[in-house]
Amino acid sequence: MLQAEIKSLLKEDISILIKVPNSAKHYVCDCGEASLLTVKEAQAISAIFISHTHIDHFSNFDGIFRHQIGSGEKVVICGPRNIHQQIEARLKSYTWNLIDENAIEYEIREIVSKEEINVYTIRPPYWNLEYVKTQNVLFEDEYVNVDFAILDHKTDSIAYLFKEKDSVTFHENISDFKNGKWISELKTAFENNDPDKEIEIEGTLYKALGLFHLLTRNEGYKLGVIMDHAADEDNYKKIKDVFNHADMVYIETFYKDEDQEFAKMNHHSFASASGKIMKECNVKEAIPIHFSRRYTENDQQEIETAFYKAFRN
Structure with missing residues (x-):
């Protein structure tokens, strides 16, 4: 059974590590600050899944990359439209005159639509993008295949479903x-x-x-990660299409119910809305995550109470 661990402290930007049992292979969803992510875990990450590139979800990409460079491995990065250009810009912002061309390879998969995923490769020391192909499958290896939904957060925000092989x-x-x-x-x-x-x-x-x-x-275990999204019916239809009957889902629950006007203004979700959509998806277990940094631990408990009331009622 896939195992997920939140690697961010309460006031930190979100990052979730997914581990494959009896394997040294890890995946990571979003690159927030993640103080709890160890060097060894970062080095074992074989695929990175970015929901969107707001700074709180993307700022620690460099930190993870810092521990991967020199491995000689190929690491897959999946993300929304233009993710390939943003990765290229991050890598080209440093000087690489002492790095061998075989130090690492990234394969970047840009999600344009459900049917259109553009694949690029990028390598040191010049980090020039090379277009490879366009495909309609996002990610599959010997352990999992990954489905996704493109949600609205006033930008594309990708929600991922990891399904273990049967x-x-x-x-x-x-x-x-x-x-x-x-x-x-x-x-x-x-x-x-x-x-x-x-x-x-x-x-x-x-x-x-x-x-x-x-x-x-x-049947393989189904583990979902739904990050930032507006609490609206268009998003909920897309969530239901992908996450129905999932075993476990981590879902963004940024605001308290009393602050749902802020949620609407900022294209985020709020406690009871996230709980309700998880109930409608018949998810077996759901966990609220990614709370606004304005909140205290007591506020977090209030969010969780409202979330689980909507989910389990």
Whole structure:
């Protein structure tokens, strides 16, 4: 099950680290101040997901990059329209005369629309962007695939859904056969929906379909991160399309209910609105995050109380 940790203190800008169990691979959503993010964790980040490039969500990109340079790895960066130009500008603002061209590579994926994602690469020491291709899938690796919604925050703000790959369980207790490589062959046939595949067990050939009852498909865990967004119906429709029945979602809850006029003015959400949309999405567990820095710990508790009242009522 994916594990998420908020790496920012109450008064700090938001950053969430997502860890893959039994793996050294991490992902990070937004690059806020994040005092709790360790050097080791920053070095293990293989993909960065930026919601939007307001300073409180993007200011610590340089700090993360500082710990990645020299790794020789390729790191993926996903973000909204023009993210490739903004990354290029950040990197070109420094002097790199002592850095080798193989020190690191970034692959930047600019989200233009749900169907249009432009891919660029950028490398030291000159950090010149190279256009690679346009694709319609944002991100997939051996552990997760990532869906997204483009929300309105008076600029594009990307909300991300991380879905673990489905797994297949073999029920040894109901099998009369000895364990062997045939189990992995059967799982492959099951995953590929190939019922006619012949599986050899102890010298006898069996059709895979007749063995599928030994397997169960386990749906992958769905973890969402919804950052800044206006509390309006257009955004809510997009959220429902992507985050319905998610297992856990972290959602921006910037203002108290009594300050919802500020929320409307600044294209943010507020406590009960965020809780209500999570309830309408049938999310199993929801966590309010990213509170205005004007608030105290007592204010945060008030926000959480209003959020959970709307979510669980």
